[in-house]
Amino acid sequence: GENVEQHPSTLSVQEGDSAVIKCTYSDSASNYFPWYKQELGKRPQLIIDIRSNVGEKKDQRIAVTLNKTAKHFSLHITETQPEDSAVYFCAASSRNQGGKLIFGQGTELSVKP
Amino acid sequence: GAVVSQHPSWVICKSGTSVKIECRSLDFQATTMFWYRQFPKQSLMLMATSNEGSKATYEQGVEKDKFLINHASLTLSTLTVTSAHPEDSSFYICSASPAGTSHNEQFFGPGTRLTVL
Numbered sequence: 411g412e413n414v415e416q417h418p419s420t421l422s423v424q425e426g427d428s429a430v431i432k433c434t435y436s437d438s439a440s441n442y443f444p445w446y447k448q449e450l451g452k453r454p455q456l457i458i459d460i461r462s463n464v465g466e467k468k469d470q471r472i473a474v475t476l477n478k479t480a481k482h483f484s485l486h487i488t489e490t491q492p493e494d495s496a497v498y499f500c501a502a503s504s505r506n507q508g509g510k511l512i513f514g515q516g517t518e519l520s521v522k523p
Numbered sequence: 524g525a526v527v528s529q530h531p532s533w534v535i536c537k538s539g540t541s542v543k544i545e546c547r548s549l550d551f552q553a554t555t556m557f558w559y560r561q562f563p564k565q566s567l568m569l570m571a572t573s574n575e576g577s578k579a580t581y582e583q584g585v586e587k588d589k590f591l592i593n594h595a596s597l598t599l600s601t602l603t604v605t606s607a608h609p610e611d612s613s614f615y616i617c618s619a620s621p622a623g624t625s626h627n628e629q630f631f632g633p634g635t636r637l638t639v640l
Binding site for chain 1: 634
């Protein structure tokens with residue numbers, strides 16, 4: 411089955427700097443790669459997603475890149491703000507597996523003012 | 524649109540009792556719902572995939588007789604934790620995938636915090 415590895419587990423940046431979180435996946439049939447932000451005790455919030463027919467997607471300060479050949483995808487947050495502090499999860503999904511999401515281990519991002 | 528609710532939001536129960544958690548899609552129909560469990564400072568672990576009108580598909584290592592899943596309608600799935608023990612204490616989150624869509628997007632419920640004493 412699918413396996414998703416996420417790095418780093420913790421990331422601390424200064425306000426205004428960029429943050430990058432990387433994930434790799436194992437199932438070449440995976441075709442949907444969402445990123446979630448989760449605050450303590452809350453549900454995961456979708457912040458951006460990318461499908462396998464696209465290499466890059468951007469939404470204001472957030473961007474995601476996908477390298478299908480290498481089976482890895484990354485989240486880029488520019489001009490970080492203290493309110494970006496949270497745990498971020500990547501995930502991968504395949505229609506062949508009924509659309510179930512397999513999550514990475516999570517990255518705790520801390521943005522220091 | 525695409526709102527998913529869970530009830531209860533938190534529950535405390537005694538060891539050996541059963542607890543039922545409901546997951547509802549409020550403004551869309553969901554042929555497929557998913558149940559996840561999240562321990563503190565850990566990731567979401569998929570427990571099972573729930574399909575309307577059929578038996579749930581459980582992930583490896585998840586006891587189907589302990590975690591009973593019912594998906595009786597296109598807007599409701601329930602998870603019953605039977606004979607709960609302290610090690611079952613966790614954050615249980617459901618998600619729903621809209622029927623008739625060609626993509627895999629899931630919408631998450633707010634979660635249920637279960638504490639077993």
